[in-house]
Amino acid sequence: MTRLAKSWLPFAALAAIAVFVQRILPTAHLTQITMSLYYAIVVMGLCLVMGYAGQVSMGHGAFFAIGGYTTAVLTTYNFAPWKQSGWAGLLRQLHVLVLKEDLYGGELLTTTPWTAFVVAMLLTFVAAHLIGYPALRLKGHYLAMATLGFGLIVHKLVLGSTLTGSADGITAVPPWNLGLGLVVSGKRVVRVQNYYIAVVLVLLLLLVLRNLVQSRVGRAFQAIHNREAAANAMGINTSAFKLKAFVASALLAALAGVFFTHYAGGISPSEAGAIKSVRYLALAAASGMANLWGAAVVSTAINFGSLRGWFGSLDQAVFGALLILIISLAPEGPLKPAGLWLQRALGWLVPTRPAAPFPTAPATPGAAPRAGE
């Protein structure tokens, strides 16, 4: 197999699985898979921070919530009382605000989803820098503590503020028209379409992240994770790199939050809870940390089970048991041994060339596909 084919094979396989899943599952179940795919994006971002930059974030639920709540607040807040003012007119012309009718024929002047998306990303960018900059200049796991505190603050803020709907959260978030006839919305007619929007988004981000970790930047990440002092001596600005990884993963979490909120039509404070952050963290660990494919597949599968309610009220317990099983049986993530097993099975079914008496090609651990590739 050529190298090119090999590097595209996982994408083709994942796309094939996605189509297969859509064919066999009842359409109603696609809703939960779509949500799980958005959650998987958060876990993929955490893989970058944990597996490649060697840092732990306990606040990714908060970044997801920042994304979700920003778009929810902006796209539902009614600016109609200021309709006549100059700035509102200007913003309408710039397509920042849009005038609609609500259910009862009242006027509704709200922010467009695209604008809300940009604002959400900018807010997250600033927040991630504010948390990450001081915490990552210190050695050790200060980031974990800082993000834990940050997550608790965000959770209390969205719970306590009327702007974010307090304990009820925000509902009636409008669909997000992406253009090209694509609409992010949970309506039944676009359920299949939305499933594929999520699948393509995950595949696209996997592609971007894979290219990132295989580049010079990715090697630098691995060097930092391996031996920070030595990476420093090689001229790598380790704290700047860790900050970039952290900010990038926070942006991914917020991106997932924005898509999720438009898809679900709302967001509730539980999305910002510490338990959610811990769950993302645990899923990243169970996926093998530096294993982006694992993150996408494992996290989607486990979250799907939870959202379908397979485990009922025992959900958290089953989740915990699954994590213990995965981490003790396959510490590098379940995809790795499964892949090796598949390779062996294929080799047994399709005998290739007879083994050379002396290995000419480098038959070493380094030649085997490594985590995250």
Place this chain on the structure above:
Amino acid sequence: MLLQVRNLRCGYGSLEVVRGISLHVRAGEVVGLLGANGAGKTTLLKAIVGLLPPWRGEIRMAGRPIQRQPAWRSVSHSMVLVPEGRMIFADLTVRENLQVGGYHNPDRALHLDLVLDRFPRLRERLHQLGGTLSGGEQQMLALGRALMARPRLLLLDEPSMGLAPLLVKEVFAEIRRMTESGLTVLVVEQNAVATLHIADRAYVMETGEIILEGQAGDLLHNPEVKRAYLGKGHSAPNA
């Protein structure tokens, strides 16, 4: 003068480990820094590359003061540290280790070949993980990785550590050979004899201060060296 250290003081917490050290390295020289365990040699190197902020004193590289620079900038001042215990990136392949070494070198692809020509053993092991190499090979990889940055000054911390005597000879011969292409080396070592055989000059350190300096040939026959090398209170019988 390539590297000049003047009156450098630094340490950890309130503990002063380096107590006012001055030394210099001229371009093209191999300079040894000898001393027993705990003399402060590694601390001094850390301060030079910026892994440890100096308390007082001055460090100049090619005339420019660099004592307030973070460690990752040391490479842009054309100095590279080969850390104690080699610090290979164990989970990266030999090739990736070298590529990380050339992180700031725009010609790293070309340079990779030059480094591999110098260390043919690394070429054989190119796709092997760094952590699976033998001690001697890891030291070669650490040297090769440092060369990937095209430094003018190479700072070596205990290159003989954990190596069999035969390998020590091989590694040191390689260090000497590297200077033929214009490289300057400051080597920190406990193995005084091996170092003095390849060095032009050397300093001897004891409890954070320099107690002796001179031409390598002279120091090799100096009874003080033996005493200092063994540490205080361990005077050699005929000293």
